[in-house]
Amino acid sequence: MTRIMADRSGEMEIFVTAVREGSLSAAARRLDLTPSAVSRALGRIEARLGVRLITRTTRRLVLTPEGDAYLHAAQRILADIAEVEGALADQAAPRGRLRVSAALAHGRLSVVPLLGAFVARYPGILVDISLSDTLEDVAGGRADVAIRFGPLADSPLTARKLGETGRTIAASPDYLARMGTPALPEDLHAHNCLNFNFRRAEPVWPFRRDGRDYALPVGGNIEANNGETLVQLALAGVGVVRVGSFHVEDHVAAGRLVALLEPFNPGDREDIHALYVGGATRPARVRAFVDFLVEKLGRS
Structure with a gap:
């Protein structure tokens, strides 16, 4: 029966650090471990895989072909873990650059006056706003949120209604x-x-x-x-x-x-929507901004 390892990601981090630092002792100092703990972790990986990953010399560590393949896989897995944990942490504290595109007049009159309250509520978000009546390419990554008027064209974007105007x-x-x-x-x-x-x-x-x-x-x-x-x-x-x-x-x-x-007056109304990529998987900063606009503009 295969033994379940409780901390394989930790062992991967030790392996990657040892290779990057070039020695077990340097990796131990970087990770605040003892050299013997680093050596035992590397030994557990090799024993589990049944292959030698590193050839140890008196001066440096040399990767075997299997070690080189494991290094690339471990780096990818650790990056994925960091991305997932960062995304989950972002849900609790939204942060990062938020690129907003708004129509010129509506942005100046209705959106810009709200930005002070928004960044006070979410100090980890940097708002990068552009006011133009030209629709930025949200799907192509030129904006995270675009605020626009009128009927919606077929597109892969998600739309959330912010309000309407006569x-x-x-x-x-x-x-x-x-x-x-x-x-x-x-x-x-x-x-x-x-x-x-x-x-x-x-x-x-x-x-x-x-x-x-x-x-x-x-x-x-x-x-x-x-x-x-x-x-x-x-x-x-x-x-x-x-x-x-x-x-x-x-x-x-x-x-x-x-x-x-x-x-x-015929009473014709024009809907105002926030357009963005993704639904439930959208970044927390996008969710926070759109929710904020619905809260504030829905009152007006």
Whole structure:
């Protein structure tokens, strides 16, 4: 019957250390053992395997072919053990670099203000955040978590809903004083409607009247690839915008912008998701960050 060894990984560590240090006495000093304890451990391995792993000379240790094969296997096994133990320890105390990609405006307005509280809760995590309306390649390893809006494309990524946002049409009081306030959606034909440049060639804004949804073509003289720019233009009195409500709610509350045509708002909502690789096997720092976002953004 094969004898069950209680500490084979410990013997592997002694073997690897002896080879790395070049002598039994140096390995003993490194591991805080006696030279005889190191020698007995190596002897137990060789007796169990039935082969000689090391040829001992007065000056150095020489690996046999079997010893060389055992060395590589032992190094791999010890690395696997260290990785597993590190991952389990990480569950208790998440740590490491966390690469986050967020849309420009939502990141600035909603995510960045939360980071101080997050790193205070998890001091072992270094947050590396990039704000861009270009979706980073999470599956390819360019980001650990990406926070994005809208319908989800088919992908191997895991998605967790963080919340949702509506849409608001708004303009500055200065612009409305000059151009008039639209009372009906069709009044927008006489206004400078600033739009996104990644929408349709002929942009349309949705409305609802008498229970019926319809799309109204609008036009303007500036297009942009992000809502942050459009809001800046609206604040400057350049035109009318239709953007995510989170973009403008503070400006509307402060009177810097005026919400328009709310009785005709179709109530369309856009989901906000955190995208990341893996489910239950995701790193603890990713789990901690996504859970934190759900906790904080779900309240707002």
